[in-house]
Amino acid sequence: MLGSVFGMMNLFTRALGGIVSDLAARRYGMRGRLWAMWSIQTIGAVLCGVLYFTKNSLGATMGVIVVFSVACQMSCGLSFGIVPFVSKRATGLVSGFTGAGGNTGAAITQAAFFTAASMSVPSGFLWMGVLSVGVTALYMLMYFPMWGGMFCAPKEGVTEEDYYSAEYSAEERAEGLASASLKFAHESRSNRGFKREQEAIAAEKAVAAGV
Numbered sequence: 001m002l003g004s005v006f007g008m009m010n011l012f013t014r015a016l017g018g019i020v021s022d023l024a025a026r027r028y029g030m031r032g033r034l035w036a037m038w039s040i041q042t043i044g045a046v047l048c049g050v051l052y053f054t055k056n057s058l059g060a061t062m063g064v065i066v067v068f069s070v071a072c073q074m075s076c077g078l079s080f081g082i083v084p085f086v087s088k089r090a091t092g093l094v095s096g097f098t099g100a101g102g103n104t105g106a107a108i109t110q111a112a113f114f115t116a117a118s119m120s121v122p123s124g125f126l127w128m129g130v131l132s133v134g135v136t137a138l139y140m141l142m143y144f145p146m147w148g149g150m151f152c153a154p155k156e157g158v159t160e161e162d163y164y165s166a167e168y169s170a171e172e173r174a175e176g177l178a179s180a181s182l183k184f185a186h187e188s189r190s191n192r193g194f195k196r197e198q199e200a201i202a203a204e205k206a207v208a209a210g211v
Helices: 004-008 010-054 058-079 091-113 121-141 160-165 170-174 179-192 194-208
Strands: none
Touching: 004 010, 004 058, 010 058, 010 121, 010 179, 010 194, 091 121, 160 179
């Protein structure tokens, strides 16, 4: 019953992660999504390691598990707040790899930290937390040329249409196969962040008015 607490938190935590991702994007764009993802997942990773230090107290362990599970499962929602924008043409492929990656990671950490006779269960949580902090740091390398990354500004002159149309050859674009991606590119401008989006809207109005 106590162990089921971790799984039951999924009833609301994944959706909460998606909400947080959208709220961060509304103000700070894709860079906000990345920062939110890194922050929440790092908190979860640290709390995973903290379970080692609560091994002698069931109450403390359960308290940490509740907060740990919230952060951990919010990270799932946060990750799928980014996944749809990686590739329009291969959204299903990216989503599949993301989902499978979580299951594969679980199997690997289970085998690495919880099956060896020389390592205790509390030690397994400690090292799983350390590994998770390191893996989460890789988010710092994610970069969208039209939106930027956690520490990098977007590349000047690159638009959403440039990014998504690049998934098609010149022949495919001429045949109109990229039309759905171009519509998606227009809608994805919200990931520029509030300030850049307002600047773009003002510029479009100025061009339309012939200024």
